[in-house]
Amino acid sequence: MNILTVKNLTKNFGGLCANSNVNLEVRPQELVGLIGPNGAGKTTLFNMLTGVYEPSEGEILFAPNGKEIKLNGRKPYKVTKLGIARTFQNIRLFTSLSVIDNVKIAMNKDVKSGVISSILRLPSHYKEEARMEREAMELLAIFHLDEKADELAGNLPYGEQRRLEIARALATKPKLLFLDEPAAGMNPQETAELTALIKEIKQRFQVSIVLIEHDMSLVMKLCERIYVLDYGKVIASGLPEEIRTNKRVIEAYLGEEV
């Protein structure tokens, strides 16, 4: 069974149609690429899948544990609780909080000790805090950010901010991870490191990943299947080799190397 099934998804903003009749499937542990020219509706699609925008039409079905749940109309935090996490095209860290607090905030959804227990400092509070501290540091270590745990997130260099965003998303313990242009603004060496990192994440955390990316070499190298969006519609989907030679894709990207 697919972990994510999208059926005829459509989003209208006033008279503008950002996505129309998008059909998309993601299988467990799969790495899917989502490409398309600027303004093709990729981020809008992410926003619908994560609950930020409500779809105008269509269905989003998510099956984290082998049972399909309809995501339409659920608030973003509820979608996250079900097991979907994301990063943002324009980095959206909690800039004036520390690196480790950024990660701990993403763990908030699983905290069991209540507000009263925190205010009165009951033992359950200390237990939870110790657990979060340990898990957050482990996660940061994977991203080579543990040395900077106490720095303000806003003070990190650009590449590290991108990595922290991925770490923060993983802290929600997702089954499905959306990465919105993770390599944007990175130099070739950083991009190569990121490619390796994404592969490692997929193995270690057993997640399915959908990524939007403009860097074609990264997409072709990483993704097992690719969807191409243009003017809000899926114009092609398939294996990287198929996409590379697809006529409609080349037309959509006319002038760009594929």
Added chain:
Amino acid sequence: MKNWFTKNNIRWAVFTVLVYALFQYLISVNIINSYYQVVLYNIGINIVLALGLNLIIGYSGQFSLGHAGFMAIGAYCAGLVMLKVDGTVGFLAGIGFGIVMTALIALIIAIPTLRLRGDYLAIATLGFSEVIRIAITNMDDITGGAAGLNNIPKITNFNWIFGVIVISLVLIVNFARSSHGRATASVREDEIAAESMGVNTTKYKTLAFVIGACLASVGGALYAGNFYTLTPGIFGFMKSVDILVIVVFGGMGSLSGSIVAAFLLGLINMFLNDYAELRMIIYSVLIIVIMVYRPNGLFGNKELNINAIFKRKGGKRS
């Protein structure tokens, strides 16, 4: 239990006792005479109010201009109970009644209002606060209308005020330095990102708003127990502004900043009392000058560091 007695906590406890002893000594030898005591109590009540507002504005990032409304609910609830039940029991019951009523009303206000952002939220809270004040004015049978409540027993004293401040501080700090506090701060930082990380932003905004309102209510109760009379006019828009000025002057998100700012502004107001007619002119110019030259407040969002007072030694993450 051993978690409670960290070096840091013990230092703060010692510091608190020293401050308490210092003020009690100054009062006992009459350096803080009865006139200064009035000023001091006012400052103390303002601190309680400012801590509550700081939780709303500084921590959760929600801009409220309606703090006086919640203070009014607390003051009137406490005043009404104290007129019926004497002594400490009446005062405590009044504070409790005020908290319950305020929490209820704050919750009713918060659920629809906190969807709004920034200036819109500010104006909506201002509107609610005015509605509360007008409602109190028009409930003649219960509140005495525009003439207000009289002959409320005076129970508020230094111990009450100091105790309330210490308890509020501990509660707020404990809240802020917990998973729930971090989630609240994430709402201030970036609401959309917070929501996408699984934080129920509505819940945490409401939580901070209600706790802040309850602190305003306790501040109101202390006020009621201090001044014998209550009239609706006290709780107008200007009262909310006074508290807001303290919070912004101290630094949004800085509790120690709020305390220092409340003291400074309280003392400035005391000195300005000698210039009766010019007082408000000088005060308004001061507000403008402070905002223009220190837009981030005295402390920014930093806190006074206890370790820096005791010893020059960097603290580890706690």
Added chain:
Amino acid sequence: MTIFLQQLVNGLSLGSIFALVALGYTMVYGIIKLINFAHGDIYMVGAYIGYFVITGLHLGVVPAIIIAMAACALLGVVIEKIAYKPLRHASRITSLITAIGVSLFLEYTMQYFMGAGVRTMPDDVLLEGVLQIGGVSITYTQLMIFVIAVLLMLLLQFIVKKTKIGKAMRAVSTDPDAAQLMGINVNATISYTFAIGSALAGAAGVLVGLYYNSISPLMGMTPGLKAFIAAVFGGIGIIPGAMMGGVSIGVLETLVAGYGGSLYKDAVVYVILILILLIKPSGLLGKNEKEKV
């Protein structure tokens, strides 16, 4: 029905004054996103200037309005330069408190020099006479207020739509950085906005002095808030919205007062504010915008 029409007439003239004040709020908010709490006090200063022109210089209502408008325009520009300009990039809360500081400063400086007491306009400037139309009476003062307010609003529409300054104002309120890049002098445009908004408030001050025939240093507070509510009601930043909002709030208030709810007339205005914010925060004429992710 007659009572209703009578209150409607009263409301229209009061509302047109609110509308003039609301325009200043909306223009300033539109351009620098500041709730200019001092705006209601500029209206108070306008009322005092009008009063002194009429009683001291023995001039008529029209010269009083023109002089009050000029003086208030200058005052508005000076306030912006001294108090708001340094804070253009500070947090909104800081500028808001500064605006409250300016408001207090104007109120208490006026009180210091003029005393807290209420002053009344001399009888001879008030237009005696009442127009009777089917049981509804319209005083000449009401008529004059309405006509002057409408003329000023038409003038404003002309400035905003047809002149270079108006174009610059619209450009800066849409995107100050882009406007700057297109060679628009942003600082000058903001000054013009304050000047025009404050001039309208000054005119409203003189008119309200004639309407209620009493002025005092604290007269600007409540009408200021109500005018702001009017601006939010119509959709803040939108000029026709402020006009519509002002008239609606004025009519509403007089209707509530006219039907025996005068104790609650302020509460009604706030309840309307809360309702509009909850149902359509962008105001009646505003567009809902969602933050881009």
